[in-house]
Amino acid sequence: MTYSEKVLEHFRNPRNVGEIIDADGVGTVGNPICGDLLTLYIKVRDGKISDIKFKTFGCGAAIATSSMITELAKNKTLDEALKITRNDVANALEGLPPIKMHCSNLAADGLKEAIKDYYSKRGVKLDEKKIIVLDDCPSCGFELKPFRDKSIKFCPRCGVKVTKEV
């Protein structure tokens, strides 16, 4: 498992660390029991994310992806921001080790949650598709059931996508 230079750089010097006391939306994802917890704070001005901060308990990738998503989301409209995928995060970081791909999830999900929170405070509900994890990896056959509770989306062994929208 090797982190890219970009990951290490963001991990060592994370951008936008902190809390926003009067945030317009707050998203908390992960579970400290599993070793990762991210809280994302956004301020929204004119439909755009004008400020964004995070606090993360988690691995190097969790911190780097948190940092990266704040950079990606800043100054985007909420619609644009909602379209940021875990792949966008991973790509912006010049890749993540397969086993760490789920950490980029954490960041993307955190942003979504914060935006949802923003909308729900305003009475709007975002509808979601349900995503399920396959039983076995379609590429290498790795058994995925034991990992379901980590809400993984990529095979921990070979890195291919192992979720399906239903």
Place this chain on the structure above:
Amino acid sequence: MTYSEKVLEHFRNPRNVGEIIDADGVGTVGNPICGDLLTLYIKVRDGKISDIKFKTFGCGAAIATSSMITELAKNKTLDEALKITRNDVANALEGLPPIKMHCSNLAADGLKEAIKDYYSKRGVKLDEKKIIVLDDCPSCGFELKPFRDKSIKFCPRCGVKVTKEV
């Protein structure tokens, strides 16, 4: 598996190689199919082995033990010669690797056969105790049945005695 200096010396310069055309007793033991065949020739004068020669097809230990038994038996009375055991042969050679202990059998048995032949030509029958090979090595538990046809007497794995007289 390491041969002692003495084994190597006898193996490289075997004593009493050859045939005795007008031998008084000839003993042939071993089986070329198993990789060993020894023919021992004796001349008897005044109840003593006055000359002894051998021909051997076999491993280094087979050749060295053949050579050694001719030295041990020469000038002995037949009674004395009959008492030479495989251990005497092995000891005189400063030991044999456990897996090769059966080769010293070959030599001791060959001598016995030659003396038996000498007696039977004179109408005398030597009675023998029957020696059986145990099912498993009493020390290390090695399964011995597959080796029975090699007429082994020592465990090929750990070298302890695995025969019983009945």
Place this chain on the structure above:
Amino acid sequence: MRRIFLDHASGCPMDARVIKHMEELYDKSFGNPSSLHTLGLDARKKLEDSREKVAKLIGAERKEEIIFTSGATESNNLALIGYALRNKNGRRKVVVSKIEHISIMNVAKYLSKLGFEVAYAPVDEYGRVKLPKLDEIVDSNTLIVSIAYANGEIGTTQDIRAISDIVHAKGAILHSDGVPAVGRIPVNVVRDQVDMLTLSSNDLYGPKGVGALYVKTGTRIQPIIFGGGQEKGLRSGTENVPAIAGFGMAAEIMYKEWREESEREKQIRDKLIDTLTSNIEQAYLNGHRTLRLPNNASLRFIGIEGESLVLNLDAYGIMASTGSACSSKTLEPSHVLMAIVPNEVEAHGSLMLTLGRDNRIEEVDQVSTVIKDVVSKLRAMSPLWGKPLDLEEWRQKMEHSEGE
């Protein structure tokens, strides 16, 4: 930047004397011990010399009791699988402690798939096996028990003699993983009545890729690797003579030097533990304060996660390891830590510092300062630090998402 290596449990640098010895062998002693010629005999001799040296290190009575393997994982597999499959005496239970190495744990799982009953002996908050509990769990159906002399992650040592008495009283046999213990604390298979013991060469500053299993005379096991019948039929495959000779030499050096070196490392260990636990708030020692390996300082820091801690330390040239889930292939926190720390979050904040011959007591101040700074930095960005943490709530959320 001078590197400070504090991760000896994951791998040791080779002893320079051993490297030199092996270099000579590579060139001259590449024979196969099964060959009949001079080079083969020479290799055979080297092999047997090493066997003797390894036997001596652990107090084995006969060198034939040492089986060379490719490493400790293989030795652990051979011991447990080899014994369980060979001894069809009606007993079907395998007992291991809750803090055995992953190789023991996964072998136990495999045996349970094969139909054996596997029971896990609990440990107390220091990682010491609870002897009365062990005495209950080991029963007349128990075939084999595997409990390590000491645990490499949390440093805790066991009273192996007391354990072997319990095990033998029930007619079972005892295997012990000696990897972190041999060469650090007194290990003697005769005194402690251990039936099988796993050894690793690299942990003694010998080469990697070689280990051994001590198998007491009379203990019957079957091989897990089949072939040419090397190592008394228990481990087939051409013997890796240069590495085995290196292992032998490393064992010989250990035999002479370990006591003094252990005393030295113990002082570094104590200074590290004292400095870190007193200078950093909410920093706790894992394992027992005194019944521990002389080279192990295992700690946990509330509110932060181990992988990010280790990566930060690496940026300062300090190399260590963690038992956090995020650092492992399975994304599970170390089962060893989980057995002794109050909860998962504390397990995630663990830091394992394991000392070796190359460490100096003078390094402690620098190491402590860096750790303190990094811990502060990570806590500053942690949503868990400085706030009360309701773990029950999170646990329910997890179960909820599991049920989905």
Place this chain on the structure above:
Amino acid sequence: MRRIFLDHASGCPMDARVIKHMEELYDKSFGNPSSLHTLGLDARKKLEDSREKVAKLIGAERKEEIIFTSGATESNNLALIGYALRNKNGRRKVVVSKIEHISIMNVAKYLSKLGFEVAYAPVDEYGRVKLPKLDEIVDSNTLIVSIAYANGEIGTTQDIRAISDIVHAKGAILHSDGVPAVGRIPVNVVRDQVDMLTLSSNDLYGPKGVGALYVKTGTRIQPIIFGGGQEKGLRSGTENVPAIAGFGMAAEIMYKEWREESEREKQIRDKLIDTLTSNIEQAYLNGHRTLRLPNNASLRFIGIEGESLVLNLDAYGIMASTGSACSSKTLEPSHVLMAIVPNEVEAHGSLMLTLGRDNRIEEVDQVSTVIKDVVSKLRAMSPLWGKPLDLEEWRQKMEHSEGE
């Protein structure tokens, strides 16, 4: 006395470049690829570089298809046991040729104990697998077939592509032991459609104690050694990085140099075979005259026994091996020779000369003269030489004594 080493099948001297490379690693790169710090990442990189080099040597498409093991014996065990136990698809038959290496033979025996049907594909008098027979034996119940690219004892090579076509037509998969072949003849897993291939580092002049198994993507196997989940979970145990890096370098060198070196060795081989068979009466070649490894000259001499031949040659500094029963741990003659020579007595008189980079064509005259002298000396003391031999009689005697 200058040693002439003609036993490369039993072990190769390490390439000096590889030794040098490994020396550097011992000191600097002792990290554990699972560690998160710099030393760990460095070790991981070395590991993956080697994987790529080994993959390239055998024409594998993806480096992930290479699993590092402790050697060829383990690779053979992993391939056959790992595949047979994993694929519970109703097929229960394992097919191996009659001349596979002992590690394949003994694994096949083990599988038959576990309830698998094992069938042995016959070979002709040269040791070539009889393809029509193979086509009969491999059937819709066959799970896996294991046939080596070439045989190290008698030198004969196989038409692996023709074999894989037969095997795949029946829906089985093909494992091939590539140990003596890789680096001597063209081996390409894609061209030849091999599903698994066993490799040994030392046979490529790399270190001992390391090997590999090529596992084609999509081929599912289970591990035989359980633990930390290294090597995609297929081979647990801390990776022996210095040795693996040495293996990688040896593979890289082989890739560049093997063609030229094989041509050179072929000339020595041919001169050896021609001189010995023409100068010594009743001396015969084992295996095929042209479809053979470039470095293998395997012969048999009527009337003498191989161990005494090899020991005598050793006294003259010539190192070789034999397949005689008397040289083996089981006191059985080599099953490979038994499959192709007329009878046991001829098998006992075998001599295997295997060439390597250190041999020179100038040595052939000296070697031939010594062999001729030693054969004469042993024949002079053999009760079998110069007399007609009634093997039937001896066979009956043997059966008689077996019946006792």
